[in-house]
Amino acid sequence: MDMKRRSFLTGGALLTVSGIVPVASGMLASEQAAHDKYKATQVPPPDKLLDSEPLLQVPAPDSVGVSFAVNALSVGYAQVADNPEMKNARQYVCEGMPLAEIHDRVLRVRMDGLKPATKYWYRIGAAAVTYPIGYWMKPSPIEWSAVHSFTTPGEAAASHFMVINDTHAQWKPFAMATEKMRELQAPVAVWNGDASNTSRTLEDIVKIFLKPGSGTGYGADTAILFNNGNHDFRGQANIHLDQVMMTRLPSERSPRDWALHRNFAIRQGDIALIGLDTGEDKPDFHPAAGGATRFEPYRAAQVPWLEDQFKRPEIAQAPFVVAFVHIPLFDPNPNANPGTLLEDYAAWQKQAAELWGPILAKNRVQLVIAAHQHRYRFDPATATRPWAQLVGGGPELGFQGNTPDDGKFPTVIEGKVVDGKLRITVHDVFKKRVAGEFSFPSRLG
Ligand SMILES: [Fe+2]
Numbered sequence: 065m066d067m068k069r070r071s072f073l074t075g076g077a078l079l080t081v082s083g084i085v086p087v088a089s090g091m092l093a094s095e096q097a098a099h100d101k102y103k104a105t106q107v108p109p110p111d112k113l114l115d116s117e118p119l120l121q122v123p124a125p126d127s128v129g130v131s132f133a134v135n136a137l138s139v140g141y142a143q144v145a146d147n148p149e150m151k152n153a154r155q156y157v158c159e160g161m162p163l164a165e166i167h168d169r170v171l172r173v174r175m176d177g178l179k180p181a182t183k184y185w186y187r188i189g190a191a192a193v194t195y196p197i198g199y200w201m202k203p204s205p206i207e208w209s210a211v212h213s214f215t216t217p218g219e220a221a222a223s224h225f226m227v228i229n230d231t232h233a234q235w236k237p238f239a240m241a242t243e244k245m246r247e248l249q250a251p252v253a254v255w256n257g258d259a260s261n262t263s264r265t266l267e268d269i270v271k272i273f274l275k276p277g278s279g280t281g282y283g284a285d286t287a288i289l290f291n292n293g294n295h296d297f298r299g300q301a302n303i304h305l306d307q308v309m310m311t312r313l314p315s316e317r318s319p320r321d322w323a324l325h326r327n328f329a330i331r332q333g334d335i336a337l338i339g340l341d342t343g344e345d346k347p348d349f350h351p352a353a354g355g356a357t358r359f360e361p362y363r364a365a366q367v368p369w370l371e372d373q374f375k376r377p378e379i380a381q382a383p384f385v386v387a388f389v390h391i392p393l394f395d396p397n398p399n400a401n402p403g404t405l406l407e408d409y410a411a412w413q414k415q416a417a418e419l420w421g422p423i424l425a426k427n428r429v430q431l432v433i434a435a436h437q438h439r440y441r442f443d444p445a446t447a448t449r450p451w452a453q454l455v456g457g458g459p460e461l462g463f464q465g466n467t468p469d470d471g472k473f474p475t476v477i478e479g480k481v482v483d484g485k486l487r488i489t490v491h492d493v494f495k496k497r498v499a500g501e502f503s504f505p506s507r508l509g
């Protein structure tokens with residue numbers, strides 16, 4: 065055995081796996097040449113392989129996803145540790161089994177096996193990929209990001225969340241909203257739909273979520289619970305939105321609910337957060353859908369899923385339950401568009417309201433937080449609709465078209481348990497004032 069081979073074997077996996085030298089020593093000269101060439105190949109990474117800040121997402125008590133942009137065909141990594149120095153960090157590679165995904169623009173890594181309600185430090189990394197010998201893949205040295213942190217959800221986590229919605233790639237209001245998010249420092253933010261306008265290419269989606277025109281790093285230390293809005297279904301690229309915005313783990317839902325990739329129900333301290341998807345704001349028979357949508361069965365499929373969430377002890381026993389939908393489930397105007405007509409578009413989603421509303425009522429859900437109307441509104445609970453509804457503002461800054469309108473401002477809705485009550489604060493991030501405050505007693509009382 066010459067020295068070259070010895071150095072390969074002692075450094076390689078063959079010896080550690082089998083420990084049987086005769087197998088390796090039977091290597092053909094041509095094989096040895098391939099090993100030598102592989103080992104000798106230097107793969108310099110591009111100048112700047114990482115092309116965005118990390119975006120934390122799909123938080124669960126035992127896992128958190130992260131996606132980020134890269135400049136070349138790469139494999140992605142994340143390291144997670146219980147200390148900011150990253151001592152004894154656990155390393156993860158891109159999601160996918162058996163093949164970890166490689167991609168030339170967006171990488172997604174799932175950090176799993178985590179403990180609930182626990183603070184972690186993490187960094188992301190990427191290695192450019194080349195193929196020096198046939199199909200033998202060789203990654204470059206890993207380029208690592210700065211260290212960031214997150215705290216996993218769970219019953220012992222902080223009872224604190226924030227909500228943004230209808231950002232529509234408008235970077236001035238997005239700057240106002242993300243600045244408020246930074247100030248509030250809740251461990252989780254619900255992005256309640258209409259991040260897109262119409263996304264035709266993957267690059268459109270990369271710009272919206274990973275390389276926004278303001279608020280850089282908004283999701284590097286706060287996990288995002290993304291809920292679809294009607295605009296997030298529009299354009300060819302949004303069919304593959306999960307290339308950038310990861311879906312819930314299959315283990316979080318039963319096989320019956322396989323299609324419900326984004327619905328979430330997690331405990332954030334004393335608050336259960338439930339995400340429901342209202343879909344498009346037009347019926348499936350509308351020509352805009354081209355006969356290629358199934359929103360009506362999709363809303364119906366969320367019924368058994370929603371019912372089952374309240375059978376989970378941690379959801380059933382939550383002192384506070386808040387449901388998130390993009391299109392409201394109620395409108396105070398009896399003539400408001402219910403989303404079932406050919407004309408115009410939904411002001412509220414009648415099918416979802418009829419299917420889900422009674423389940424929310426039966427389970428004493430205190431509040432539905434909606435979006436879509438681009439105008440902040442609060443609908444108090446009534447005897448027949450025991451859940452209240454809060455509608456977030458939109459991206460317009462004091463104008464409706466060219467007409468001044470004081471009711472048009474973006475909001476960050478904050479929920480926090482204070483003195484045993486759920487306190488909801490609606491921050492008008494345009495005029496930097498509190499637009500509304502609401503308080504809800506425990507549903508268990
Ligand atoms: Fe919108």
Ligand SMILES: [Fe+2]
Pocket residue numbers: 258293294295390435436437
């Ligand atoms: Fe909308």
